[in-house]
Amino acid sequence: MKTVIIIILLFSSLIFSQTDWVKWEAKQISYEVKKEVIQPSAANGLGTKLVSGLQKFYKFFISDLDGDNCPFYPSCSKFFVESVNEAGLIKGSLMFTDRFIRDLNFFKGSNDYPKYINGKYYDPAYNYTLISQKIKYFPGDAVVKE
Template sequence: MKLIILILIIFSISITAQTDWERWSKKEISIAPDSTAKLNIDNSFISFFYKSYKFLISDLDDDNCAFEPSCSLFFVEAVKSTNILEGALLFADRFTRDLNVLKMKNYDFKNGKFYDPIDHYIFN
């Protein structure tokens, strides 16, 4: 069983890993406004969490998320749109979708990424 898990982990890492030549290769510059710039985060805990993650992990790791908005921003927007519990559950679901490499072609594209905003998951 451990061997199977190890193979699965190595397989998923090798599929989703960012290789060096992608990291440093020439990128198309997007002139679209940064969606995080307009973000007004009221909740101080979420704000702290989000900014810490951005500063300590995301910025160092480059722009890797396949989705627009990114998973962290999705979490913030989910909490803003609902509450901390529902937001966290929606984030867990989003993270599962992020790990799913098979479904990617079903999304719309925005700024060269898979468009998957929180509005698609909140119904009133």
């Protein structure tokens, strides 16, 4: 009994202390690296699957051995998959060709591409679908974190 009273007295300050720490408690952050999966749209499922297969083949047999050389984010192969997913096989192929030619350009730095957080030029496929509502413009000095 004596021990219990002593313990209660000892912790009395905790009982009456401020309790709103719950409101401001630190959030649990997950550091798990999320797998980037491109969901094929219903209309272009077949085209996306086909190009995805090609991209996986290229990634396994060429890109992984050659290294991460593309100056853009997403990389050209991923851009191809995304563009086919966004706009279909024919339009997506034109988008990819355009991107590939832009990748060949030796003066890319002057194009005012925004930078992605990994330091690469940010150049997403949705900006090239010719649907102006889909375009998300970032100024050249911006660092994109999305």
